[in-house]
Amino acid sequence: xxxxxxxxxxxxxxxxxxxxxxxxxxxxxxxxxxxxxxxxxxxxxxxxxxxxxxxxxxxxxxxxxxxxxxxxxxxxxxxxxxxxxxxxxxxxxxxxxxxxxxxxxxxxxxxxxxxxxxxxxxxx
Amino acid sequence: xxxxxxxxxxxxxxxxxxxxxxxxxxxxxxxxxxxxxxxxxxxxxxxxxxxxxxxxxxxxxxxxxxxxxxxxxxxxxxxxxxxxxxxxxxxxxxxxxxxxxxxxxxxxxxxxxxxxxxxxxxxxxxxxxxxxxxxxxxxxxxxxxxxxxxxxxxxxxxxxxxxxxxxxxxxxxxxxxxxxxxxxxxxxxxxxxxxxxxxxxxxxxxxxxxxxxxxxxxxxxxxxxxxxxxxxxxxxxxxxxxxxxxxxxxxxxxxxxxxxxxxxxxxxxxxxxxxxxxxxxxxxxxxxxxxxxxxxxxxxxxxxxxxxxxxxx
Numbered sequence: 001x002x003x004x005x006x007x008x009x010x011x012x013x014x015x016x017x018x019x020x021x022x023x024x025x026x027x028x029x030x031x032x033x034x035x036x037x038x039x040x041x042x043x044x045x046x047x048x049x050x051x052x053x054x055x056x057x058x059x060x061x062x063x064x065x066x067x068x069x070x071x072x073x074x075x076x077x078x079x080x081x082x083x084x085x086x087x088x089x090x091x092x093x094x095x096x097x098x099x100x101x102x103x104x105x106x107x108x109x110x111x112x113x114x115x116x117x118x119x120x121x122x123x124x
Numbered sequence: 125x126x127x128x129x130x131x132x133x134x135x136x137x138x139x140x141x142x143x144x145x146x147x148x149x150x151x152x153x154x155x156x157x158x159x160x161x162x163x164x165x166x167x168x169x170x171x172x173x174x175x176x177x178x179x180x181x182x183x184x185x186x187x188x189x190x191x192x193x194x195x196x197x198x199x200x201x202x203x204x205x206x207x208x209x210x211x212x213x214x215x216x217x218x219x220x221x222x223x224x225x226x227x228x229x230x231x232x233x234x235x236x237x238x239x240x241x242x243x244x245x246x247x248x249x250x251x252x253x254x255x256x257x258x259x260x261x262x263x264x265x266x267x268x269x270x271x272x273x274x275x276x277x278x279x280x281x282x283x284x285x286x287x288x289x290x291x292x293x294x295x296x297x298x299x300x301x302x303x304x305x306x307x308x309x310x311x312x313x314x315x316x317x318x319x320x321x322x323x324x325x326x327x328x329x330x331x332x333x334x335x336x337x338x339x340x341x342x343x344x345x346x347x348x349x350x351x352x353x354x355x356x357x358x359x360x361x362x363x364x365x366x367x368x369x370x371x372x373x374x375x376x377x378x379x380x381x382x383x384x385x386x387x388x389x390x391x392x393x394x395x396x397x398x399x400x401x402x403x404x405x406x407x408x409x410x411x412x413x414x415x416x417x418x419x420x421x422x423x424x425x426x427x428x429x430x431x432x433x434x435x436x437x
Contacts, residue, residue, distance in 0.1 A: 068133040
C-alpha cells in the first residue's frame with residue numbers, strides 16, 4: 001500500500017511525500033504517530049467545544065494547530081478541512097463549522113488507520 | 125553548529141529537530157516565542173534559528189524584531205516558517221528582520237540547503253569581524269613590540285587623567301628611555317636593536333598590572349601609566365620596573381646585552397588643569413634629570429613642576 005499511492009491524488013495520506021519528509025526514517029514515523037495520538041484528541045475536543053460555543057478565536061487557533069500537524073503528516077484532505085475551519089474562525093463566519101468539523105473528525109480517523117497500516121508495512 | 129527551533133506544534137518541532145540533528149546540528153527546541161527570544165538574545169546563544177510564524181507569547185516576527193534590537197554584536201540568521209504564502213505576509217516577515225522564510229511543511233533537502241546558505245553568511249560575517257579587529261589592533265598597536273602605539277596610549281592617558289580627576293584618585297605616569305640605545309644600533313645593527321626593544325617591551329608588560337597602560341612613545345621611549353597607584357610609592361614602583369628591565373641581560377642573536385633604562389616619574393599631580401602635553405613635558409624634564417644623574421635610575425618630577433589649582437585671585 002505504501003508504494004501504490006500517487007502524490008497527485010487527494011488521498012487521506014500522501015505516503016511518498018511523508019516518507020520524503022522523514023527521509024525514509026521509519027522509526028521517526030512511529031514517533032510522530034505516537035505524538036499525533038497524544039496531541040490530536042484533546043485538540044479535537046477543544047475544537048468541538050469551541051464550535052458548540054461559537055468561540056471563533058479558539059476555533060481559529062485550534063484549527064491552525066491541527067492544520068500544522070496534519071500538513072506535516074502529509075494528510076491533504078484533513079489539512080484542507082482544518083484550514084477551512086481556521087478560515088471560518090478568522091472571519092467569524094461559523095455557519096459551516098459543524099459540518100466541516102464532522103468531516104475533519106472522520107478524516108482523522110481514516111488517517112490514523114492509514115498511518116498504522118503504513119507503519120506496519122514499513123516494519124515488515 | 126547550534127540552531128534554535130521554535131514551534132508550538134510538537135509534531136512539527138520533533139520532525140524538525142530529528143531532521144537537523146541527523147544533519148549534524150546541535151539543536152535546542154522550544155515551544156514559544158518568549159523562550160526563543162531568551163535563547164537567541166544570550167551572548168553565547170545560537171546564531172541560526174528556525175522560527176514558526178504563529179506562536180504563543182511572541183510570534184516569529186516579534187522574536188525577530190527583539191533579537192535584532194538586543195543582539196547587535198553578532199548576526200543571527202533567522203528563517204521564518206510559515207503556512208502563510210501571500211506576498212504581503214512574506215514582506216512583513218522579512219521587514220521584521222528575518223533573513224529567509226520557508227513554507228511549512230518544508231522539504232528536508234531545501235531546509236538544509238537554506239541553512240547552509242545561512243552558515244555561509246555567518247562565516248562571511250565572522251571573517252569580516254576578524255579583519256576589522258585585526259585592523260583595529262594594527263591601528264592602535266606598535267608593529268614591532270605589539271604595545272599600544274603613541275596615538276593610542278596618549279588617548280588612553282588623556283581619558284585616565286579625566287577619570288582620575290573626576291574620582292579624585294591617584295595616578296603615576298612613567299616615561300622610560302633605554303640607555304645608550306643608539307650604541308646598540310650602531311654596534312650590532314638595527315635588527316638587534318629591534319630585538320632589544322621587543323624584549324624591553326615584554327619586561328615592561330610583565331611588570332605592569334593588567335589595568336595599567338604600557339605604550340611605545342617613540343623610538344626607544346616607553347610610556348607607562350599606573351592607574352590608582354598611591355603617590356607615596358610612585359618612585360618605588362618606577363624602581364621595580366627599572367629593575368625588571370635591567371635585572372638580566374637581553375639575549376640577542378649577537379649574544380647577551382646588558383640593557384638599562386632611565387625613567388621620569390610623575391605621581392598624581394592631576395589636581396590642576398594640566399594638559400597631557402604639559403604633564404609629558406614635566407616628565408620629560410625628570411627623565412633628562414635621570415639621564416644627567418648617570419642613567420639607569422628614576423627621577424620624580426620636581427614639586428615646582430607639579431600641576432596645581434590656579435591660585436585664587
